[in-house]
Amino acid sequence: MIKFRAVKRAGNFYLDRGEFLTKRIELARSELKSSHRLCNVLAKVNGPLKRSKGPGPFLGPELPWLTLILGSGCSSESTEGAMWVSADSISNSLIGKPNLPDGKSPVEIVRSFVHSLIRLREPNVAESKNEELTHRGNWETVALLMLVTALLTRLFHEAAALLERPLHPRASDRILLQRGFRDIAPQRYGEILDGFVKPTRMYVRELLRRAELEDLSPAVYTILEKVERDLNGVDGHCIDQVNLQILTEFSWLELTTWSTVYPGWSDLLADLARLDDPMDGDRPYGFPPRPRLRRAQLLESIGKTYMHVTNESWRMRHANESTERQKFFDSAANVLMAQAELRRQILGDTDADAPPFACAFSTSFDVELEMALASRDDVQGFIIALPIYFQSRSALADDDDPDTASFRWIGAVIAPKVGTKTIELQDILRPTTWIRLSGLDSTLTGWEYQDWPFVIHLAGSPLIELPDVEVATSLSLHQTDPDQAFHDDWSKIKAERVVPALLLDEYDAMQQHSSEMFHVGPGSSGSLGLPGTFTSGGITGVAEERYWMVMGVQMDDTAVRHRVASKLGIASTQEVSTSNRMPLTAGLVVVKNVGPAARDLLQWFGVDIVKSACSGFREDLDHYADHLRKREMLTASKDGCGTSK
Numbered sequence: 001m002i003k004f005r006a007v008k009r010a011g012n013f014y015l016d017r018g019e020f021l022t023k024r025i026e027l028a029r030s031e032l033k034s035s036h037r038l039c040n041v042l043a044k045v046n047g048p049l050k051r052s053k054g055p056g057p058f059l060g061p062e063l064p065w066l067t068l069i070l071g072s073g074c075s076s077e078s079t080e081g082a083m084w085v086s087a088d089s090i091s092n093s094l095i096g097k098p099n100l101p102d103g104k105s106p107v108e109i110v111r112s113f114v115h116s117l118i119r120l121r122e123p124n125v126a127e128s129k130n131e132e133l134t135h136r137g138n139w140e141t142v143a144l145l146m147l148v149t150a151l152l153t154r155l156f157h158e159a160a161a162l163l164e165r166p167l168h169p170r171a172s173d174r175i176l177l178q179r180g181f182r183d184i185a186p187q188r189y190g191e192i193l194d195g196f197v198k199p200t201r202m203y204v205r206e207l208l209r210r211a212e213l214e215d216l217s218p219a220v221y222t223i224l225e226k227v228e229r230d231l232n233g234v235d236g237h238c239i240d241q242v243n244l245q246i247l248t249e250f251s252w253l254e255l256t257t258w259s260t261v262y263p264g265w266s267d268l269l270a271d272l273a274r275l276d277d278p279m280d281g282d283r284p285y286g287f288p289p290r291p292r293l294r295r296a297q298l299l300e301s302i303g304k305t306y307m308h309v310t311n312e313s314w315r316m317r318h319a320n321e322s323t324e325r326q327k328f329f330d331s332a333a334n335v336l337m338a339q340a341e342l343r344r345q346i347l348g349d350t351d352a353d354a355p356p357f358a359c360a361f362s363t364s365f366d367v368e369l370e371m372a373l374a375s376r377d378d379v380q381g382f383i384i385a386l387p388i389y390f391q392s393r394s395a396l397a398d399d400d401d402p403d404t405a406s407f408r409w410i411g412a413v414i415a416p417k418v419g420t421k422t423i424e425l426q427d428i429l430r431p432t433t434w435i436r437l438s439g440l441d442s443t444l445t446g447w448e449y450q451d452w453p454f455v456i457h458l459a460g461s462p463l464i465e466l467p468d469v470e471v472a473t474s475l476s477l478h479q480t481d482p483d484q485a486f487h488d489d490w491s492k493i494k495a496e497r498v499v500p501a502l503l504l505d506e507y508d509a510m511q512q513h514s515s516e517m518f519h520v521g522p523g524s525s526g527s528l529g530l531p532g533t534f535t536s537g538g539i540t541g542v543a544e545e546r547y548w549m550v551m552g553v554q555m556d557d558t559a560v561r562h563r564v565a566s567k568l569g570i571a572s573t574q575e576v577s578t579s580n581r582m583p584l585t586a587g588l589v590v591v592k593n594v595g596p597a598a599r600d601l602l603q604w605f606g607v608d609i610v611k612s613a614c615s616g617f618r619e620d621l622d623h624y625a626d627h628l629r630k631r632e633m634l635t636a637s638k639d640g641c642g643t644s645k
Contacts, residue, residue, distance in 0.1 A: 011585055011607045013599065017617065020588075020610045027638060035640025038588075038620035039627060042547060045585045064547035065339070066624060067535075068332055068360040069458075069564060072265040073552025073591060074614045075325055075366045087114035090146060090255075093139040101195045106147050113150035117252055141210055142254045145220065148203050149247045152227065155196040156239045162188055178236035193237075201231045217274040219289070220250050245287045250274060262309050262366055265554040269504070272301055290505050298502065302462040306365055310463065313368065314425045317375050324615050325368065331621040333372035336360050336453040337379070338625035344451035356546060359385075359454035359534050361567065363503070363553050363560050365462055367428055369455050370414065374423035381415030383449055384428070385437055385456040385530065387501035387512060388466060390473075390493050406493065407501060407515035409437040409530050410472065412464060413449070430465045436475035439488050440531040447478050456534060458563050459503035472498045488520040488528065509562035516566070535567055548587030548607065552614045555591060555598035568605045590614055 014020040022029050024041040042064050091110040099105045159177045162185065177192065204224050211221050223243050230238035249270040256267070263271060272291035291298055317326060339358035346354045360369060373382050389405035412431035416423055435449065444450045466472070473490045503509060516529025535546075548568060554560045568586075587607040594602075594609060602609060623641070 011603050011605070011609065014608065014610045017610060017612050020608065024608070025638060031638070033640050037623050037641050038617065039624055039641050040638075042624075045547075065356050066335055066621075067356075067546045067548050067587075068335065069548065069550045069553055069567075070332060070360060070362050070364065070369060070614075071551065071553030071555075071560070071591075072262070072268075072364040072366075073554065074328060074332075075262045075364055075368050075552075076264045076267075087111040087118075090114055090139060090143045093143045094147065100199055101191075106143075109150050110143050110146045113146055113153075113251075114255065117248070118255065121252060141207070141216065144203055144207050144210070145247070145254065146251050148200060148207060148224070148227075149244070149251045151196055151200040151203065152239065152244050152247065155192070155200055156241065156244055158192050158196060159237075159239055162192065173241040175239045175241075176233075176236050177239070197231060197237050201228065204228045204231070217250070219274045220247075223247055223250075242287045246270075246289050249289060262364075263305060265364075265557055265560070268302070268305065268365075271305065272298060272504075275301060298504070299462045299500070302365060302502075306463055310367060310371075311425070314371055317371060326372070328615050328618050329368045329372040330375075331618045331625075332360060332369055333376060334625045335621050335628075336369075336373065336382075336455075337376060338628040340451055340453040342628050342631070347451055356536070357450070357454060357534055358452075359456055361456045361458055361564075363459045363564065365459065365502075367461070367463055370428045371425065373453065373455070374414065374425075374428060379416075379423065380452075381413065382453040382455060383435070384412040384414060384431070384461070384464065385454055385534075386410055386412065386464060386466070387457065387460050387530075388472070389499050389501050390469070390495035391497050391499055392495045405499075405501075406495070407512055407528055408490070410467075410475065411435040411437045411449075411454075429463055434467050434471060434475060436477050436490070437531060438528050439477050439526065440533070444478065444531075444533060454534065456530065458567070459560070460500040462500055462502060464500075466498045466500065469495050469498055488526050503559050503563055506558045506562060509559040509566075513562065513566045546587075548605075550587065550589040550591075550607070551617070552591060553589070555589070555602070556593070556595045561598055561601065565601055565605075568607075590617055 012023070014023065018029065018032055021027070021036050021038075021041060022032050024044060025036060026044075027036070088111065091107045091114065094106040094110060097106040100109070156175060159175045160173075162177070163175065177189075177197075204227055207216070208221070208224055208228065210216065211224075223246055226240070227243055227247075230240055230243070249266075253267065253271055253274070256263075266288055269291060270289050273289035275291070275297065313323075313326065316323065322330075336358055339355070343355050343358055362369060370382070370384060373379055387407065387409055389407060391405050393403060411434065413433035413435060414423060414428055414431060415433075417427070440447075473493050473495070475490060501508070501512060503512070516527075518528050520526035520528070550564065553564060555564070585606050585608050587605070589602055589607050589609045590612050591609070592611065592613060594611070599609060
């Protein structure tokens with residue numbers, strides 16, 4: 001019988017790492033020292049699990065098993081090498097344009113708008129003075145887009161003030177400035193009409209004319225057409241807040257270039273959404289904008305966005321030009337390797353009570369953790385777990401593309417080639433050895449990969465080249481029990497191709513989760529999902545041994561939140577069903593920003609939330625790995641921890 005938690009647990013919200021440590025260790029802020037670490041908190045929150053007979057076989061539950069879930073924030077929070085186009089570079093292209101009725105020039109308006117946009121999104125970076133940055137359009141077209149967005153922003157607020165409208169509960173307001181207001185407030189109506197409506201309408205039309213000659217993205221064209229129609233309505237002048245929000249996102253994208261920095265998750269989705277066909281304009285856009293392209297187009301676009309940064313990151317690693325981003329992933333890889341080493345040692349002694357699998361989850365499309373593992377001198381190999389779709393074509397399909405899909409998990413075996421001791425980037429991106437993961441049983445005794453580190457991509461990976469259908473359907477299943485019935489026979493799958501199961505919207509999250517809950521037949525071999533051993537505890541199944549550390553995960557994205565919560569939920573039900581003992585908290589979420597919906601959901605899982613950059617906990621990860629290698633117990637001492645690297 002499945003049980004789930006009926007009351008929320010005691011997870012708390014902290015403004016920074018210092019507040020988290022002081023309150024969890026029960027210190028005054030003035031008592032916080034550099035020797036105070038995450039390990040002191042782990043010992044304290046796991047106090048209720050302490051065994052009366054001393055430490056367990058692998059250090060006991062006093063040393064909970066960190067399970068990392070790494071999101072796009074880990075790879076995109078560092079802006080080293082990023083370039084933001086300067087306000088002058090853009091605004092000066094509008095020199096000569098007539099001033100607005102209030103006396104402000106388009107140059108001044110655009111310069112102010114660009115400064116504000118950069119400060120809002122990236123307050124700690126400087127603008128680049130390099131005017132040679134690659135752009136999707138010429139400078140004047142970009143400047144006109146900024147000008148239209150700035151004018152529309154001012155128009156929205158001016159009209160809202162005139163109408164004295166209350167805020168819309170869903171931040172998706174449509175303000176209709178009716179022509180009847182000429183009689184109610186003729187002077188103010190005239191100022192708004194002449195100062196904002198007419199100039200905005202004029203520049204929107206100029207942009208649309210340019211779009212016929214230049215490379216203006218399809219989605220921008222569609223939104224501008226809607227804006228023009230709204231400003232020329234029969235009943236009045238309408239300003240749609242959603243259209244304004246989307247234009248602001250597209251304006252932001254024009255300021256950036258992803259030469260050495262990965263895009264944030266929302267930036268990536270907005271960038272993909274710009275490629276939408278304007279012929280689909282009758283379907284309303286939502287906010288934040290989501291891509292609606294075919295998966296083949298998405299794969300190509302994401303690949304172009306990520307591959308240049310990936311190649312540059314690999315080059316910098318081997319040229320000793322490390323960045324803060326790479327240092328963080330080195331620390332994450334350090335934890336994963338230390339866990340694999342300890343598990344290997346324990347398995348060499350006994351199969352009775354080994355620690356859980358050494359695995360880290362990823363909700364991003366980058367392969368930074370894999371590159372960090374591959375760059376270590378002590379790496380023997382690791383597994384990349386990937387969700388895939390077997391795509392086929394139904395009798396009702398109206399074109400040549402496959403229109404149905406079946407969800408499964410496979411693993412790429414990454415190891416040095418015979419006769420070498422190194423792993424190259426191409427070994428990660430184009431694996432040659434594959435294993436089947438869906439259907440594995442819970443113990444996996446004797447499995448050759450049971451002591452390897454695992455990197456599990458919950459969002460799929462568009463960068464890693466998958467095997468063809470023939471190879472994928474021929475993958476065999478490791479079974480501990482030779483008499484176990486074999487229910488999910490992949491050789492019978494009729495598919496035309498194998499594609500990554502990307503996580504891009506809520507539909508993807510729902511379908512993938514429901515697929516993982518489905519069994520072809522009784523027993524684990526009929527499962528379509530990820531083996532439960534990757535989310536449960538050790539071989540004895542004590543789930544509370546895991547301490548979930550969710551770092552930089554885009555929890556405000558509905559699809560990602562759903563997918564991550566499904567994994568935490570599985571672990572939560574296992575914990576409830578196997579033990580009445582519970583730690584004070586189940587884990588920690590480290591994120592720069594988190595909305596109320598995500599905070600409310602996370603409370604159910606009993607995790608603490610710390611508003612911080614992931615890099616702020618980098619030393620804590622290395623320190624924890626040091627505990628594992630020395631097989632030292634943790635201490636909840638208020639004096640801090642003496643163990644050091």
